[in-house]
Amino acid sequence: MLKKVFVLAVLAVFALLLFRSFGWTDAGTELNEVATRYAEDGPQEVGAANLVTAVIVTYRGLDTLGEVTILFLTASIIGFFLATGRKGEHVPPTVRNTSEILQTASRVITPVIFLIGIYVFINGHLTPGGGFQGGAIVASGLVLMLLANPGRKVSHSLISAVESISGISFVLLGILGIILASGFLDNSILGYGRFGTLFSAGAIPVIYIFVGLKVGSELSGIVSNLQQTTKEDI
Amino acid sequence: MEQIDLSHIAITAGILLILTGLWAILTQKNILKMIIGFSLFDTGIHIIMVGVGYVKGKTAPILDEAVNLERAAREVVDPLPQAMVLTAIVIGLGITALMLAYALRLYQKKNTLDVKKFNDLKW
Numbered sequence: 001m002l003k004k005v006f007v008l009a010v011l012a013v014f015a016l017l018l019f020r021s022f023g024w025t026d027a028g029t030e031l032n033e034v035a036t037r038y039a040e041d042g043p044q045e046v047g048a049a050n051l052v053t054a055v056i057v058t059y060r061g062l063d064t065l066g067e068v069t070i071l072f073l074t075a076s077i078i079g080f081f082l083a084t085g086r087k088g089e090h091v092p093p094t095v096r097n098t099s100e101i102l103q104t105a106s107r108v109i110t111p112v113i114f115l116i117g118i119y120v121f122i123n124g125h126l127t128p129g130g131g132f133q134g135g136a137i138v139a140s141g142l143v144l145m146l147l148a149n150p151g152r153k154v155s156h157s158l159i160s161a162v163e164s165i166s167g168i169s170f171v172l173l174g175i176l177g178i179i180l181a182s183g184f185l186d187n188s189i190l191g192y193g194r195f196g197t198l199f200s201a202g203a204i205p206v207i208y209i210f211v212g213l214k215v216g217s218e219l220s221g222i223v224s225n226l227q228q229t230t231k232e233d234i
Numbered sequence: 235m236e237q238i239d240l241s242h243i244a245i246t247a248g249i250l251l252i253l254t255g256l257w258a259i260l261t262q263k264n265i266l267k268m269i270i271g272f273s274l275f276d277t278g279i280h281i282i283m284v285g286v287g288y289v290k291g292k293t294a295p296i297l298d299e300a301v302n303l304e305r306a307a308r309e310v311v312d313p314l315p316q317a318m319v320l321t322a323i324v325i326g327l328g329i330t331a332l333m334l335a336y337a338l339r340l341y342q343k344k345n346t347l348d349v350k351k352f353n354d355l356k357w
Contacts, residue, residue: 007261022286031307036307038313051296052313052320056317056321078335126296195303222331226331226334
């Protein structure tokens with residue numbers, strides 16, 4: 001009884017706080033100073049049509065590097081943490097065969113999902129989306145593949161090779177920015193091209209391709225780690 | 235009838251999601267349900283953040299044919315909260331994946347996901 005009262009009290013206080021902070025304020029009618037600068041100078045300074053991408057990859061590129069690092073850390077902790085339980089003897093897993101419909105459909109749909117993922121991260125500077133979203137879509141294609149064929153082994157050496165190469169390339173592109181342009185992750189090391197076309201915005205598409213590959217391989221690694229553990233140890 | 239603001243809908247939905255998630259974290263016994271509660275809480279925060287960045291009657295911060303380049307600052311919403319939310323989503327995903335991995339190991343150890351059974355540190 002006391003516990004329920006306590007829970008209700010906590011919820012009520014939280015609701016009050018949140019509504020007082022956000023609930024009754026009207027939406028603004030004009031941008032604040034920072035956003036105005038991004039919107040006015042972004043097209044000349046960065047050349048990306050998608051302002052969110054301009055903020056993520058160039059204005060706050062260091063943040064994104066940290067974000068990718070955190071994701072890498074998560075993937076490696078999960079790999080380490082789940083691997084310690086894996087004993088030497090591998091009992092062959094007894095998995096039920098999945099249905100014919102799922103298997104056939106996954107063969108048709110998986111390449112399309114990969115294609116959409118790659119499209120999303122290549123066009124990250126023009127349309128909604130980018131490296132993280134595209135990488136997540138690519139990994140979801142892998143999830144479908146694993147659901148359809150639970151016995152399938154994912155090559156961990158391939159995943160870690162793609163991940164390390166794209167991670168190193170991301171950092172090297174950033175350092176090239178120091179050498180050739182004005183600072184770390186400066187995207188003007190490549191030409192800006194015509195605004196709003198695929199080959200524009202300097203190094204942003206290249207950086208986003210590497211981010212997409214890295215995120216896709218990290219998420220695939222997490223999923224396959226979880227999947228193999230459930231199979232072998234439970 | 236007075237028009238309801240888009241950001242009010244977003245913020246109210248976000249607050250309800252946060253409260254649902256908090257309720258799940260506080261009351262549920264199953265670890266997986268607590269993780270789902272955490273995800274709801276996370277999603278609610280993201281929706282509120284995007285809602286706060288909304289500017290009345292403006293369009294998405296993508297400078298294509300819909301936006302006049304000369305006066306872009308008066309036609310788009312704030313891009314900064316959206317970029318922040320993208321970061322937050324990725325971090326939230328990492329945390330959720332870690333929690334699921336821990337839940338998996340806890341299940342292997344005790345063969346249960348009931349949080350009441352994990353009383354090793356209780357005195």
